[in-house]
Amino acid sequence: MKAFILCLLLGICLNVFAQTSKSDVETLEKRYQECLAEGKSQYNCALQYYTQMDSLLTTVYRQLYDNLDTTRRQTLQISQQQWEEKKDTYFKDIDVRVEKKRPLTLSGLDDDMIVTDNKAAYIRTRVIELIDKQS
Structure with a gap:
């Protein structure tokens, strides 16, 4: 039990620092590029990349938030909320455009892969912005 608590505390400390x-x-x-290069399931590669990038966004946001004073936290929250609204609009626009073109393209997961890749790229941009703010 002591070992478990020690490991838990060590994990928390490492995460904080x-x-x-x-x-x-x-x-x-x-x-992601290595997965795509395998050529097996590009949609699954994109989906995994999107999920990981979204998780990284949450981590970076939390790290930045935890290291700010109250005023800067409020500013970050507002900024993140505005970004989330823009993201939702962007994602809806992408989905609508793809659905309009879907009858004109070959059936399959290519369209879904491209959409997922574009969404991950959008999130990636925000992750980089937040990482830059940590410096």
């Missing part, structure tokens, strides 16, 4: 960096983003991108 570990800052996400651009190299973490580059690592995700490298894995």
